[in-house]
Amino acid sequence: MTRDAASRRRWRDAPLALAMLAPSLVVLGAFVLYPLARAFWLGHQRCDPTGANCQSNGWDQYIDVFRSKEFQQAFGVTFRFALLTVPVGLALGIGLAVLADKQLRGMGFFRTVFSSTVATSVAVASLMWFFLLNPSVGVLADWIGGVAKNPGLLQDEGTALWAVAVSSIWANLGFTFIVVTAGLQSIPADLYESAYVDGAGGWMRFSNVTLPMLGPTLLFAGVVLTSRAFQSYGEFDLLTGGGPNGSTTSLTYLIYGNNSIIKNNSGLQAAVAVLLFAVLLVLSLLQIRGVERRVHYGN
Amino acid sequence: MATSTMPRGWRLAGRYTLLIALAIVVLFPIWVMLVGAFKPGNKVLQNPLLPTHVTLDTLREAWRDGNLGRALVNSTIVALIVTVAQVVTAVLSAYAFAFLRFPGRTFVFGVFLATLLVPFEATVVVNRSTVQDLGWLNSYQGLAVPFLATAFGTFLVRQVFLTLPKDLREAARMDGLGHLGFLREVAVPLARPTLGALALFGFLSTWNQYLWPTTISTDDDWNTVQSGLRALAQAQIDKPNLVIAGTVIVALPIFVILLVFQRQLVRGLTAGAVKG
Numbered sequence: 001m002t003r004d005a006a007s008r009r010r011w012r013d014a015p016l017a018l019a020m021l022a023p024s025l026v027v028l029g030a031f032v033l034y035p036l037a038r039a040f041w042l043g044h045q046r047c048d049p050t051g052a053n054c055q056s057n058g059w060d061q062y063i064d065v066f067r068s069k070e071f072q073q074a075f076g077v078t079f080r081f082a083l084l085t086v087p088v089g090l091a092l093g094i095g096l097a098v099l100a101d102k103q104l105r106g107m108g109f110f111r112t113v114f115s116s117t118v119a120t121s122v123a124v125a126s127l128m129w130f131f132l133l134n135p136s137v138g139v140l141a142d143w144i145g146g147v148a149k150n151p152g153l154l155q156d157e158g159t160a161l162w163a164v165a166v167s168s169i170w171a172n173l174g175f176t177f178i179v180v181t182a183g184l185q186s187i188p189a190d191l192y193e194s195a196y197v198d199g200a201g202g203w204m205r206f207s208n209v210t211l212p213m214l215g216p217t218l219l220f221a222g223v224v225l226t227s228r229a230f231q232s233y234g235e236f237d238l239l240t241g242g243g244p245n246g247s248t249t250s251l252t253y254l255i256y257g258n259n260s261i262i263k264n265n266s267g268l269q270a271a272v273a274v275l276l277f278a279v280l281l282v283l284s285l286l287q288i289r290g291v292e293r294r295v296h297y298g299n
Numbered sequence: 300m301a302t303s304t305m306p307r308g309w310r311l312a313g314r315y316t317l318l319i320a321l322a323i324v325v326l327f328p329i330w331v332m333l334v335g336a337f338k339p340g341n342k343v344l345q346n347p348l349l350p351t352h353v354t355l356d357t358l359r360e361a362w363r364d365g366n367l368g369r370a371l372v373n374s375t376i377v378a379l380i381v382t383v384a385q386v387v388t389a390v391l392s393a394y395a396f397a398f399l400r401f402p403g404r405t406f407v408f409g410v411f412l413a414t415l416l417v418p419f420e421a422t423v424v425v426n427r428s429t430v431q432d433l434g435w436l437n438s439y440q441g442l443a444v445p446f447l448a449t450a451f452g453t454f455l456v457r458q459v460f461l462t463l464p465k466d467l468r469e470a471a472r473m474d475g476l477g478h479l480g481f482l483r484e485v486a487v488p489l490a491r492p493t494l495g496a497l498a499l500f501g502f503l504s505t506w507n508q509y510l511w512p513t514t515i516s517t518d519d520d521w522n523t524v525q526s527g528l529r530a531l532a533q534a535q536i537d538k539p540n541l542v543i544a545g546t547v548i549v550a551l552p553i554f555v556i557l558l559v560f561q562r563q564l565v566r567g568l569t570a571g572a573v574k575g
Contacts, residue, residue, distance in 0.1 A: 013399040016478060020391040020399070021407065027388070027448035032414040035425035042425070099318055104311070113322045116329070118564070119557045121507035123525045124550045127532055128328045131335060131543045138539075139331050139347045170328065175568060182569040231420045234509035234525075238532060252420050256510060269424045277421040284416050 036277065043271035054267050065271045070261060073246055074254040074272075075279075077161065081250060082229035084165040085172070089225055090218065092169065093176025098210065101184050111181065118174030122234035125171035130154070130239055133163055154240050157247045164235050164248055172228065176221050183217030184210070223287045230280055251276045336361075336544040343540040361544035364535060366519050370527035371552070377442045377523060378505040384443075385501040386494055389452030394482050396453070397460035398468060411450040420510060427514050437521040442512060446505060452497050459490045492566065499560050500567035506553060524549040 044061050047054040065071050100110045117125070132140040135152035142149070147156050153163040187210065195205045233252040236242055242249035242257045254260050255272050262268040334350050335343060342352045362368060395401075396408055426445055435441030463486065471481045487494070512526035522530060531545045557564055 010400065010402060013478075014401040017395040017399040017401040017404075020395040024388045024392040024411070024448040024450075024453060025407075027445070028411065028414045028450065030429070031426055031445035032417050032422060033410075035422035035429065036417050038425045039421065096321060099314065099321070102314075104314075106315075110318050110322055112558070112561075113325055115557075115561070116554070117325065118568075119553045120550060121525055121553070122509050123528045124546050127528065127542055127546045128332050130532075131539055131546075132328055132331055134539050136539075137343050137347070142347075170325075173325065178565055178568050182565060227418070231418050233420060237509075237513070238529065252510075255420075256423065256514070266424065266428075273421040273424050277418060280418050280421075281416055 036274075039270040039273050039277075041270075042267055043274045045267040045270075047265050047267040050264060061267065062271055062274070065268060066275065070246075070249075070254060071251075071272060071275070074249050074251045077246075077248060078230055078250045078252075081161060081165060081168075081232065082226055084162065085168050085229050086222060086225045088165075089169045089172050089176055090222055092173060093180045093221065094214070094218075096173070096177050097180035097184055098206065101181065111177075114177045115174045117171055118178060120171055120174075122171065122232075123238060126167055126235050126238040129163070129167035129170070155244060157244045160240050160244060160248050164239050167239065168229070168232060168235055172225060176225065179221045179224075180214065180217060183214050187213045219287070219290050223283070223290075226283060227280060230276070230283070251279075332543050332546060332550075335540045336547040338540055340538055340540055357540055357544040358548065361531065361541050362548060364541065365527050365531035365545045365548075366522065367524065367527055367531075367545060367548050369520055370522045370524045371548075373439075373442070373521065374506055374523040374525075377439060378502045380439065380443045381446045381505040382498050382502045384447040385449055385452050386498050388448035389456045389497060390482070390487060390490070390494070392448070392453045393456035393460055394478070394486060396457050398478065398481075398486075411453055414450045415454075423510060423514055426511075430515055436515050437518040441515050442521070442523065443505075445511070446501075449501075452501070455493060455497055456490055459493045460486055463489060492563075495563045496567035499563040502556075503553070503564075503567075 042054070043065075044056065044059045045054040046057050046061055096114045100107050100114060120128070132138050133148070133153050135141050135149050135155070138148075140148070141152060144153070147153065147159060153159045191209050191213065192205060195209050200208060231252060232250060233256060236248050236250050236253045237257060240248040242253045242259045249257065249260065251272060254262065255269050255276070257263070262272070331347060334347060336358060337350055337353045337355070339352055339354050339356060345351065392411070396404065396411075430436060430441045430445075433440075435444070467485060468481060471485055476484060506523075507525065508523070509525045509529075512523040513529055516522050516526050519527075519530065528542075528545055528549050532542045535541045
């Protein structure tokens with residue numbers, strides 16, 4: 001009898017739970033889990049150059065893709081893009097947030113200004129920088145001169161990725177600023193007071209109180225920025241079209257870009273997409289490990 | 300300490316000087332965009348930093364050439380549908396995880412969390428053909444349906460529900476409130492700040508989507524503002540200030556929305572950073 005009752009209670013909420021979960025499960029199943037599994041399957045199929053006639057023939061296409069010059073180059077571009085944007089973006093975000101943190105007159109204005117780039121979409125930010133760097137009418141191109149006028153920073157193989165990175169750093173600055181500012185505000189004031197009483201100067205207070213207390217916030221911001229960098233697409237599509245000479249063909253651009261050499265080959269596109277997922281999975285696992293360690297330290 | 304021997308007034312002046320300089324650097328691209336958008340095409344090379352020859356003609360032309368009115372309507376409709384749906388699906392699924400006992404709850408929650416690990420950019424290859432097979436290219440369904448639910452929303456709202464005291468549910472049961480009554484009368488009102496943040500976050504990320512609309516909107520009439528801007532940029536590559544005028548039109552509504560909803564935005568963006 002009691003086991004019956006217990007089992008009945010266990011199942012009593014089940015119909016309601018199913019009804020409440022169903023909408024989310026359908027959407028997540030159809031547009032997140034299914035496409036991932038399907039991409040994994042498509043990725044092993046070899047297609048002819050027109051993209052038609054895809055056939056299953058072993059799983060070694062993944063290895064071929066991984067070893068290909070195109071994938072390695074796109075991976076290198078993506079990795080360098082993250083390396084160019086994330087540390088600089090974080091440092092700038094911290095600097096601005098610390099400068100605007102004091103309770104002084106006018107800080108509300110500066111906070112609004114520094115947050116403002118969060119309102120720009122990737123298309124808006126990219127086209128703004130495209131305008132600034134345009135070799136014939138761009139203000140920045142005029143000031144910088146030289147390669148910026150001919151052929152243009154976005155048109156030169158040596159500078160294109162740097163120029164895209166600058167646009168991306170600017171566009172993400174608002175996000176980083178907001179997150180770090182919130183982190184700063186959660187640091188208890190008495191920590192600063194006791195550091196001050198101990199005779200710690202401005203830099204000492206920053207490196208011994210602010211930075212360590214910001215640890216979790218910076219981890220979060222760093223992870224978001226890194227995964228954004230690896231998933232960036234619009235910047236490359238609008239600013240450089242993956243060029244010149246593949247120097248800004250990121251992994252995402254290799255999959256989806258108009259100028260990509262695998263544009264019509266769904267098997268190869270799926271294979272690169274799965275490898276992109278794998279790269280980001282490794283990043284996420286590193287993040288989870290970082291969080292665990294932080295909890296360990298924190299308690 | 301070197302810094303503390305400096306007079307306070309000087310340090311303040313230094314801080315403000317630095318802040319003003321940095322504000323100018325951050326605002327510089329926005330200023331140049333605005334100046335360019337209000338200039339006629341043949342004057343774009345003169346005084347690019349000063350608003351001379353101010354005209355609305357360039358904005359008008361961009362509005363017309365880019366079909367931006369239609370794009371604004373499309374973006375608004377899609378973003379509103381997604382926002383409402385994301386809040387509803389998040390509340391329902393979060394309630395199931397927080398207040399209902401059913402077999403396999405941990406496993407299903409694990410599946411939800413796992414979807415957070417899948418980058419959207421890796422699924423577009425397949426989603427594009429799913430949407431095509433459904434006949435949803437160039438439609439509101441196609442633009443909205445893949446985003447009607449997110450594990451992020453479920454997770455966020457569940458966190459709030461878990462902080463509600465157990466006695467609250469018991470008391471409500473005594474008063475004869477069932478699960479749906481409790482959800483409507485107690486849980487949702489208490490979660491309102493988080494739901495506001497989630498709504499703003501959902502609206503923004505839908506509005507700003509780039510890859511998806513450029514993938515499935517092949518017809519000019521089904522462009523969102525982002526894919527419409529891309530179309531304008533590619534069609535008018537020889538008219539830089541026409542493109543920048545279109546950019547102003549697309550950027551403006553979001554600037555206004557964010558000025559109004561600053562608090563919700565901060566809460567939404569920092570949701571993952573600060574422990575609830």
